[in-house]
Amino acid sequence: MTEVVMRPAPEEVAARAREILAAIKEDREFGAFEAATLEYSSDWQCTTGFPVIDRWNLENDAPPLLVEGLRALALKAAVxxxxxxxxxAEIPVAVPVDxxxxxxxxxxxxxxxxxxRVGVSVIHQTDQEHTDWTHGDYTHRAYRAAWGEEPPARYWLDHAEVVRRRAVLAELYDSIGLHRSGREHRIDFATV
Incomplete structure (x- = not known):
């Protein structure tokens, strides 16, 4: 039997999420946090997360993704x-945003x-996260209520489309010897 998760109305969450996000951005250390997050690029090597974005480019996509990630964390913190x-609080989030x-x-x-300082908690636990975001779901409704716009389709990809794109990536990775979407290879670096 599936457990029913009770959440506040999306409009209520939206109002609090707006306050949370504004407070985060006004914090005296937000600039350092933003710079450090965007500098994290040398370790952004996940082969099944960001690469599901069409024509992914780290330098161009990281700043708008930071906006989306902050919005997602604010919604989760509000819930x-x-x-x-x-x-x-582990609301559905699109894979690239996650x-x-x-x-x-x-x-x-x-x-x-x-x-x-803002007075909220960051909620994120990998084995509890939901990356099955879909257009029209709870997160989508709360997002629209909070920011008065649609989530950018470039980053907020429906779960079914992410599954399809991951299959494309897996086939391409496999063709160059990166098996299980980059989780395994047979390269012997001593002989290459």
Whole structure:
């Protein structure tokens, strides 16, 4: 039996998420946090997250993805603050946006200090996350209510489309010897 997750109305979450995001951006360390997150690029090597974006380019796509990742974290923080339920706060997020939240969470000291001053918690646990975002779902409705616009389709890819694109990538990776989408190869570096 599937567990039913109770969440506040998207409009209620949206109002709090706007406040949270504004406070994050006004924090005295936000500039350092932003710079550190965008500098994380040398470690952004996930082969199934960002590469699902058409004509992905780290330098061009990272800044707008930072905006989307912050919006996702603000929505999640708002749900958690309103419910106290970590499971409820793990709202569906599109795969590329989720990847950006990982880059943000990789700045733990800065992020923790900012969130402490803002008075909210960052909710993210890989085995609990939901990257099955779809157009019209709870997250989509809360996003539209919060920011008065559609999530950018370039980054907010429906789950079914991500699955399709990952299959394309897996076939391409396999053709060059990167098996299981880059989780395995048989390269012996001593002989290459």
């Amino acid at each position: 958690y603050q309103m419910t106290g339920d970590e499971n409820a 990847e950006m939240t990982h880059a943000m969470i990789a700045q733990p000291q800065l992020l923790a200090r900012i969130m402490d």
